[in-house]
Amino acid sequence: MQTVEAQGLRFRRKDLLGLADLSRAEIQAILNTAVSFQEIATRSIKKVPTLRGKTVITLFYEPSTRTRTSFEIAAKRLSADTVNLTVAASSAVKGETLIDTAKNLEAMAPDIIIIRHACSGAPHLLASRLHSSVVNAGDGLHEHPTQGLLDLLTVWEAKGRLDGLKIAIIGDIAHSRVARSNIHGFRTMGSRVVVAGPQTMLPPYLAELGMEVTYSLAEAVADADVIMMLRLQLERQGQMFFSTLREYSRFFGLNTEHLKLAKPDALVMHPGPLNRGVEIAPEVADGLQSAILRQVTNGVAVRMAVLYLLSGGEASGTAA
Amino acid sequence: MGLLLKDGLVVDPAQDLEAVCDLLIAGGRISRLAPAGTIPAEGHQVQDCRGLVICPGFIDMHVHLREPGQEYKETIATGGRAAAAGGFTAVACMPNTQPVNDTAAVTRFILEQADRAKQVRVYPVAAVSQGSQGKILAEYGELKAAGAVALSDDGRPVANAQLMRRALEYAHTFGLLVISHAEDLDLAGNGVMHEGLVSVQMGLRGIPAAAETVAVFRDCELARLTGARLHIAHVSTAGAVEVIRWAKVRGAPVTAETAPHYFSLTDEAVRGFNTNAKMNPPLRPAADVAAIKQGLGDGTLDCIATDHAPHSVLEKEVEFDQAANGIIGLETAVGLSLKLVQEGVLTLRQMVASLSTHPARILGVGGGTLQEGQPADITVLDPNRPWTVDVEQFQSKSRNSPFHGWQLPGRAVMTLVAGEIRYRHNT
Numbered sequence: 082m083q084t085v086e087a088q089g090l091r092f093r094r095k096d097l098l099g100l101a102d103l104s105r106a107e108i109q110a111i112l113n114t115a116v117s118f119q120e121i122a123t124r125s126i127k128k129v130p131t132l133r134g135k136t137v138i139t140l141f142y143e144p145s146t147r148t149r150t151s152f153e154i155a156a157k158r159l160s161a162d163t164v165n166l167t168v169a170a171s172s173a174v175k176g177e178t179l180i181d182t183a184k185n186l187e188a189m190a191p192d193i194i195i196i197r198h199a200c201s202g203a204p205h206l207l208a209s210r211l212h213s214s215v216v217n218a219g220d221g222l223h224e225h226p227t228q229g230l231l232d233l234l235t236v237w238e239a240k241g242r243l244d245g246l247k248i249a250i251i252g253d254i255a256h257s258r259v260a261r262s263n264i265h266g267f268r269t270m271g272s273r274v275v276v277a278g279p280q281t282m283l284p285p286y287l288a289e290l291g292m293e294v295t296y297s298l299a300e301a302v303a304d305a306d307v308i309m310m311l312r313l314q315l316e317r318q319g320q321m322f323f324s325t326l327r328e329y330s331r332f333f334g335l336n337t338e339h340l341k342l343a344k345p346d347a348l349v350m351h352p353g354p355l356n357r358g359v360e361i362a363p364e365v366a367d368g369l370q371s372a373i374l375r376q377v378t379n380g381v382a383v384r385m386a387v388l389y390l391l392s393g394g395e396a397s398g399t400a401a
Numbered sequence: 402m403g404l405l406l407k408d409g410l411v412v413d414p415a416q417d418l419e420a421v422c423d424l425l426i427a428g429g430r431i432s433r434l435a436p437a438g439t440i441p442a443e444g445h446q447v448q449d450c451r452g453l454v455i456c457p458g459f460i461d462m463h464v465h466l467r468e469p470g471q472e473y474k475e476t477i478a479t480g481g482r483a484a485a486a487g488g489f490t491a492v493a494c495m496p497n498t499q500p501v502n503d504t505a506a507v508t509r510f511i512l513e514q515a516d517r518a519k520q521v522r523v524y525p526v527a528a529v530s531q532g533s534q535g536k537i538l539a540e541y542g543e544l545k546a547a548g549a550v551a552l553s554d555d556g557r558p559v560a561n562a563q564l565m566r567r568a569l570e571y572a573h574t575f576g577l578l579v580i581s582h583a584e585d586l587d588l589a590g591n592g593v594m595h596e597g598l599v600s601v602q603m604g605l606r607g608i609p610a611a612a613e614t615v616a617v618f619r620d621c622e623l624a625r626l627t628g629a630r631l632h633i634a635h636v637s638t639a640g641a642v643e644v645i646r647w648a649k650v651r652g653a654p655v656t657a658e659t660a661p662h663y664f665s666l667t668d669e670a671v672r673g674f675n676t677n678a679k680m681n682p683p684l685r686p687a688a689d690v691a692a693i694k695q696g697l698g699d700g701t702l703d704c705i706a707t708d709h710a711p712h713s714v715l716e717k718e719v720e721f722d723q724a725a726n727g728i729i730g731l732e733t734a735v736g737l738s739l740k741l742v743q744e745g746v747l748t749l750r751q752m753v754a755s756l757s758t759h760p761a762r763i764l765g766v767g768g769g770t771l772q773e774g775q776p777a778d779i780t781v782l783d784p785n786r787p788w789t790v791d792v793e794q795f796q797s798k799s800r801n802s803p804f805h806g807w808q809l810p811g812r813a814v815m816t817l818v819a820g821e822i823r824y825r826h827n828t
């Protein structure tokens with residue numbers, strides 16, 4: 082893995098709202114710090130006292146066991162106190178406003194609030210009103226920055242670089258906050274991003290944003306270093322975005338034949354949860370090139386790094 | 402004793418007049434309009450208007466006054482004060498109140514409240530369909546008799562083309578104008594801003610320009626089919642301007658308006674999830690803004706109307722997806738229009754035509770000219786009095802304006818309705 086100069090790697094922000102806002106140096110600072118936290122997961126006692134006395138609240142307006150659990154484990158490994166709040170969407174509609182909820186929480190003096198919300202921009206609304214740090218754990222169709230960071234870490238760890246890699250992102254780009262964060266993250270780090278899917282799922286203006294766009298999975302995957310499959314939200318079928326699951330999986334699902342078109346050491350990734358047999362064939366998901374479980378492991382390290390840096394911690398200067 | 406407005410530049414497109422004149426108001430009417438220095442001042446109260454522009458009263462043909470039903474956002478009285486302060490002597494109010502203005506009783510209530518408020522003239526626009534549900538026509542004859550000046554299902558566009566055809570024909574029967582909020586609801590989907598580069602970056606669901614353009618085309622063709630008068634509200638896309646131009650060339654009885662925000666802001670204003678940049682139709686990119694300006698300049702777009710849409714913080718200080726559409730506009734429209742004049746997009750005379758002559762003619766409500774004998778509805782402008790927009794100074798009950806902090810080149814300094822001074826700007 083490449084060495085990175087300690088100089089200039091600073092992360093001095095109150096909030097982490099999206100990867101679109103971050104510079105290359107800031108992303109590198111988070112990745113370096115995450116690498117230094119990876120080792121903790123291998124210890125028998127997986128805990129450091131770094132954030133002792135800090136309070137971290139997870140505020141989830143959408144159910145998501147995996148992301149919430151990953152944040153919670155990250156906070157606990159840093160010895161922070163954690164409180165988890167899940168607000169059912171139905172009660173939020175009738176109940177208090179997002180700002181009121183946040184102000185009530187802030188009155189209890191938390192240090193970091195981690196929010197997931199179905200509306201794009203909800204974390205920004207919170208961040209503009211609160212003194213606490215706000216971490217975006219996924220907002221609407223907008224961004225999911227810690228997912229983007231863990232994907233960057235996973236690729237960096239496997240390839241030793243991000244610059245110049247061909248990253249193929251396949252599926253429902255239009256409705257994917259994971260895709261948006263990854264697009265910003267990989268482009269900022271110098272990778273080449275190619276997106277593919279049916280036109281119904283590719284928003285306009287991707288080319289203007291620096292993406293290569295194709296409707297052909299084979300074309301996107303050809304010579305790719307990384308293939309990132311997006312989860313197909315099955316309810317899209319009823320919303321006129323595609324015809325049948327059978328056809329979708331035939332043209333836009335990744336199988337072993339497609340995989341042969343990519344570089345021999347290409348990495349297969351998926352943010353989960355998987356629709357096995359739809360966007361990804363089971364033998365690919367479980368194959369040697371799959372990094373899917375490594376993504377989950379790295380999620381904890383990246384989230385530890387984010388919580389640590391937002392709490393004023395110094396970024397690690399070098400990577401292993 | 403009358404009120405003599407002395408030495409002002411009178412701009413009255415209806416009389417093809419643009420000259421420094423004296424104007425005498427007596428008995429609520431314009432009693433004399435003559436070259437400067439020719440009306441004796443004796444016995445009259447004199448108002449020195451040197452450097453000011455005297456215009457026929459501005460008419461905002463598209464406002465939401467929220468009464469009855471949502472008085473916490475605006476009332477006919479507060480909306481009327483905002484109108485007067487913004488230089489408007491009359492407003493046409495849309496029927497999407499609670500209850501919807503689809504009956505003579507609601508129309509009469511609005512007119513009574515306007516009488517009580519004694520601010521500006523209020524012209525009720527009634528609903529096209531009962532409850533604006535898009536199913537059954539409202540009672541146009543009764544509504545007209547009660548005082549409605551036009552029909553619109555603004556905010557809940559008529560989705561059914563057959564109903565729109567019948568509405569145009571039935572309205573034509575009673576000599577009423579139909580105002581179309583032209584939007585294809587299926588194409589608009591659950592979009593919350595313009596579908597473009599900014600929406601893609603922000604992860605906000607987009608409303609394509611085509612959602613407006615195809616609906617404008619449908620309604621223009623129905624106006625051609627039926628011969629009934631149609632007015633397209635709040636035009637925001639280059640495509641719609643093009644379609645209206647095309648329809649007018651072919652003799653369709655179609656007129657159109659745009660709002661100041663569509664020539665002053667682009668969809669970039671949404672960045673940062675600014676809910677005061679959320680409206681329907683949404684703010685569009687620069688190419689559309691340029692087409693709107695061109696459409697105003699070449700007369701394809703006849704009017705400037707505000708779509709004044711007051712909302713409280715309850716509707717605006719929330720997640721962008723959940724925020725209400727619309728902004729207030731009565732107190733910034735004249736300043737933003739003067740900016741167009743300053744930029745050379747419109748002449749002063751074109752601006753007055755867009756804000757007074759044309760809306761008066763389209764609504765058929767009188768006013769819109771300073772001819773002797775007409776009611777003295779007058780807007781006096783100072784085109785060279787720069788000011789900074791401060792929403793805290795607004796007369797409107799609501800504060801939802803994206804123009805807070807903007808520097809504007811000039812403003813209305815006096816508003817007279819039937820000879821009564823309803824607003825005077827004190828420096």
Ligand SMILES: [Zn+2]
Nearest residue numbers: 555556582634
């Ligand atoms: Zn409307």
